Amino acid sequence: MLLARNASGALVASTFVPSTEDEDVVLARLASKVSPRVLRHPRELDEARRQLDDFLAGRTRGFTLHTDLALASDFQRIVLPTLASSVGYGTKATYGELAARVDRPKAARAVGAALGANPLCVVLPCHRVVASSGSLTGYAGGLAAKRFLLDLEAGQPIGQPTGQPTGQPTGQPTG
Structure with missing residues (x-):
């Protein structure tokens, strides 16, 4: 990074x-x-x-860094602070929900484009935004990185698919 x-x-x-x-x-x-x-x-x-x-490493849930959106577009300067203040650690929102929060309810794709060019990845948590179906879509670091971050925030063991019980191998019958 x-x-x-x-x-x-x-x-x-x-x-x-x-x-x-x-x-x-x-x-x-x-x-x-x-x-x-x-x-x-x-x-x-x-x-x-x-x-x-x-x-x-999961030792903290946020950042206390002074940031500057000098690399952001005008629209990103609206979307990114709203994202940071309204989609907390361990939660997710859809592109449409975030569009509605910035008073542009029909601008889900524009929100997606703004997040796709987020100059402050991880610090401004664009990884918390998913498709309306709940599926993962684009992330500058790749979908594996997005999954890692979401699993980290959900308290999932690293490499463990979300929703998979811990300690139970995939596809193995239980007792």
Whole structure:
């Protein structure tokens, strides 16, 4: 995961770098949107990295990071804060429900597109939004990452399908 902050220390990006894309290309895109100078100072991102590690290990349920939506579109600046404030840890919403919460009830696809380009993945929890059928659809980190995050928040053992009783192998009869 690529992390980036602005000059004032606010996190502007926590993004998955697609395996098909070179990290330097991603950095150049960030530089064009945030600042002409993108510097690598990993130590200055230690707190963000620690909070992400704690979240992914199940030691915390949220973030206390200062964030900046400089990389977000105008519509994302409406959708992402609403997502963060209305879809809590361990819960899910549909794209349509989130569209209704931003007073655009017919804009489920636009909400999906906004979440698909979320510059602050995991920190602003777009993984909590699912299709109206409940099925998992697109996620920048891939559907396996989305499933991992949802299972983590649901208290499921890692790698255990949601709804599968713990300790019982799939397809095995019980006593």
